[in-house]
Amino acid sequence: QKNHNNLNGSSHPTFSFEYFVPKTDQGVQNLYDRIDKMYQNSLPQFIDITWNASGSITNISTNELVSNTQSVLGLETCMHLTCTNMDVSLIDNALKYAYESGCQNILALRGDPPSTECTKKEGSNANIDDDTEVKQCFKYAKDLVKYIRVRYGDYFDIGVAGYPEGHPENMAKKKKQSNHRTGNINNNSSDAEMLDEEMVEDDSGEDPEEELLLHLKEKVDAGANFIITQMFYDADNFIDWCHKVYDIGIHIPIFPGIMPITTYSAFLRRSDWCQIKIPQEFLDVLEPIKENDQLVRKVGVDLIAGLCQRILKAGVVNHLHLYTMNLESPSIMLLSKLNLLPTEEDTYIDNKAIANDVVSN
Numbered sequence: 001q002k003n004h005n006n007l008n009g010s011s012h013p014t015f016s017f018e019y020f021v022p023k024t025d026q027g028v029q030n031l032y033d034r035i036d037k038m039y040q041n042s043l044p045q046f047i048d049i050t051w052n053a054s055g056s057i058t059n060i061s062t063n064e065l066v067s068n069t070q071s072v073l074g075l076e077t078c079m080h081l082t083c084t085n086m087d088v089s090l091i092d093n094a095l096k097y098a099y100e101s102g103c104q105n106i107l108a109l110r111g112d113p114p115s116t117e118c119t120k121k122e123g124s125n126a127n128i129d130d131d132t133e134v135k136q137c138f139k140y141a142k143d144l145v146k147y148i149r150v151r152y153g154d155y156f157d158i159g160v161a162g163y164p165e166g167h168p169e170n171m172a173k174k175k176k177q178s179n180h181r182t183g184n185i186n187n188n189s190s191d192a193e194m195l196d197e198e199m200v201e202d203d204s205g206e207d208p209e210e211e212l213l214l215h216l217k218e219k220v221d222a223g224a225n226f227i228i229t230q231m232f233y234d235a236d237n238f239i240d241w242c243h244k245v246y247d248i249g250i251h252i253p254i255f256p257g258i259m260p261i262t263t264y265s266a267f268l269r270r271s272d273w274c275q276i277k278i279p280q281e282f283l284d285v286l287e288p289i290k291e292n293d294q295l296v297r298k299v300g301v302d303l304i305a306g307l308c309q310r311i312l313k314a315g316v317v318n319h320l321h322l323y324t325m326n327l328e329s330p331s332i333m334l335l336s337k338l339n340l341l342p343t344e345e346d347t348y349i350d351n352k353a354i355a356n357d358v359v360s361n
């Protein structure tokens with residue numbers, strides 16, 4: 001069942017849950033139970049599983065997890081897949097695994113910055129057809145989108161990442177440009193370190209924010225049909241960004257990445273990690289209660305519910321993509337506050353439909 005395309009046409013806001021791959025076997029078992037319970041009780045439109053490029057730290061791969069949630073638990077699943085610094089056979093395998101398990105949704109990502117050299121493998125599966133412009137090595141997410149479309153046609157719905165507050169590399173470039181203009185060049189800054197040589201040379205004078213939008217458009221033109229965004233707390237900026245996205249001719253659903261607030265330190269750490277702005281009103285309410293985790297969580301639900309209500313009311317989106325961090329209660333508390341949890345009747349009907357499916361199989 002492919003259902004991403006009509007989301008913005010639905011009258012009722014929908015939502016999805018994102019999970020990451022746990023490190024231990026026990027963690028994996030706990031996660032299956034949690035995913036299943038959350039799915040049956042709240043009926044998200046889909047769930048997705050992040051891609052762990054350095055798979056060695058976990059005992060299970062994204063592939064296995066996706067295969068099990070899709071084909072064993074029977075849940076509509078989206079698999080994240082990165083493409084840089086990865087052997088194409090790994091990408092081929094991941095796509096094959098997803099295809100064979102019935103998973104029809106891929107979030108196509110670049111992943112870590114690409115290494116400058118890309119080893120071309122003669123006879124590699126990636127060498128499909130010179131006319132397709134599919135690269136032997138994947139430099140950007142758009143290369144992966146193209147690759148999937150060439151190999152699998154319309155079988156997969158393909159999502160791509162969007163950055164309402166900029167991508168760290170573009171922001172670093174922007175900072176560098178403005179330093180050039182003001183003559184304030186600090187080559188030792190961590191921002192400057194983030195720029196690889198190519199990006200420094202590519203000081204074309206273009207506005208990095210506009211460039212990022214154009215790169216998003218390239219991913220859509222390559223065949224993406226939904227966008228999941230980086231987390232954010234600034235509703236006004238997000239609404240403006242959506243208008244810019246629609247204005248440059250992108251007309252596919254945008255799924256805003258919503259990060260519940262669990263503790264004050266995690267809230268600060270994640271915002272810093274993703275380099276996103278924290279609105280002053282968030283700090284004003286959370287800072288005084290920062291030692292009381294329970295209260296932070298409760299107040300956090302109100303703040304994030306307010307954020308969601310604003311962006312839904314603005315009419316720019318009709319879906320919420322929740323970063324669960326593999327926890328149940330923060331997402332469920334938020335959905336409950338937003339009145340988005342199904343009624344008992346809805347879950348009864350859904351469970352009855354599942355039961356009927358089983359009987360009819």
Ligand code: FAD
Pocket residue numbers: 049050051052053080081082108109110111112113139140141142161162167169170211212215218219228229230231257
């Ligand atoms: P791209 O769209 O390729 O963009 C990367 C950078 O290259 C941008 O700065 C862009 O402006 C620039 N660029 C793009 N095209 C061009 C061009 N033609 N010329 C010059 N510059 C260009 N990472 C993981 O490892 N696993 C995950 O599961 C994962 N899930 C994510 C989910 C979401 C919703 C988001 C927002 C991010 C996720 N990430 C994940 C992180 C992601 O891999 C990084 O943010 C990565 O640095 C960029 O990936 P991208 O797909 O946005 O890259």
